[in-house]
Amino acid sequence: xxxxxxxxxxxxxxxxxxxxxxxxxLHKVLLNSLSxxxxxxxxxxxxxxxxxxxxxxxxxxxxxxxxxxxxxxxxCYFSKDVDxxxxxxxxxxxxxxxxxxxxxxxxxxxSFGYVAIHYVCALPENYxxxxxxxxxxxxxxxxxxxxxxxxxxxxxxxxxEVPRSIRxxxxxxxxxxxxxxxxxxxxxxxxxxxxxxxxxNIDNQNLDELSVDKITLxxxxxxxxxxxxxLQEIAGITNARILExxxxxxxxxxxxxGIHSLGDMVMLIGEQHDLVIELARELLQDSEIDELSSNxxxxxxxxxxxxxxxxxxxxxxxxxxxxxxxENRIESNTRKIIEKRxxxxxSFQK
Numbered sequence: 214x215x216x217x218x219x220x221x222x223x224x225x226x227x228x229x230x231x232x233x234x235x236x237x238x239l240h241k242v243l244l245n246s247l248s249x250x251x252x253x254x255x256x257x258x259x260x261x262x263x264x265x266x267x268x269x270x271x272x273x274x275x276x277x278x279x280x281x282x283x284x285x286x287x288x289c290y291f292s293k294d295v296d297x298x299x300x301x302x303x304x305x306x307x308x309x310x311x312x313x314x315x316x317x318x319x320x321x322x323x324s325f326g327y328v329a330i331h332y333v334c335a336l337p338e339n340y341x342x343x344x345x346x347x348x349x350x351x352x353x354x355x356x357x358x359x360x361x362x363x364x365x366x367x368x369x370x371x372x373x374e375v376p377r378s379i380r381x382x383x384x385x386x387x388x389x390x391x392x393x394x395x396x397x398x399x400x401x402x403x404x405x406x407x408x409x410x411x412x413x414n415i416d417n418q419n420l421d422e423l424s425v426d427k428i429t430l431x432x433x434x435x436x437x438x439x440x441x442x443x444l445q446e447i448a449g450i451t452n453a454r455i456l457e458x459x460x461x462x463x464x465x466x467x468x469x470x471g472i473h474s475l476g477d478m479v480m481l482i483g484e485q486h487d488l489v490i491e492l493a494r495e496l497l498q499d500s501e502i503d504e505l506s507s508n509x510x511x512x513x514x515x516x517x518x519x520x521x522x523x524x525x526x527x528x529x530x531x532x533x534x535x536x537x538x539x540e541n542r543i544e545s546n547t548r549k550i551i552e553k554r555x556x557x558x559x560s561f562q563k
Contacts, residue, residue, distance in 0.1 A: 421476035
């Protein structure tokens, strides 16, 4: 028995020698191509390996025949990411296709369960002796991972271990999780399609049809000619370099000002252009600023709208409360708008 323990311990040490190597390679292969929730891994203990040999003597006569002593779990957000991860892993690792399974296609439709792709892999042959060690990589969505963890904690691996009276509840739970996974995948597909349609409408100047949301605002800020021309004018005041940043935090301000479509935004740019440039010059002309956010147009554009509007002092204060919690800054910005409104040249009065 001691000899078997020593044999297993030597094997465990070999797997520990490749554990970090495999993890590093998985990160290199996967992280540049898809969004991952997590990559988990573990090496089985002596007791766990001995238990598997004892439970399944017909399958395993030696610990060297157990291929999940080192196990990885790649957890993705969406089903399509599971398929992409599987493809990338098969391209960068050696895969034993006879021992690997896409368990999504194997489970009986009448049974409960929620499983994913299990690959038996090895490092490329240029790793020498280390490439002879086979390990398991499970690729799952985050919901499949949650199911596996719950199932493990409940202690039931197959439907035969579950009392008939509650077997249906297991099936319903697995079905609901699988349905949610499908819905999330469908949402992702629709968002991708919407992004493509938005870009096409912006390219074709069909802006009145596009309401303002995160996707439309990002595309507008990056690609609309009127916006980019005004941005270049402002940056040209100090020859500043433009840093591209997400305009997402502008959404509450846009809603407050009643800007409903990208067509409204282009109209506002046309109406407020001269005042925007005047405000930008006042702030930037004598500064040494050499970098400006791509969102700087919104900063001056919204202030120009406030100056040329009939908003009360209280409403202007409410606007600046959306941008900062600093009371002094709120009051200072509000006062500047009111003063500029009183002193603006007639050419800026709209």
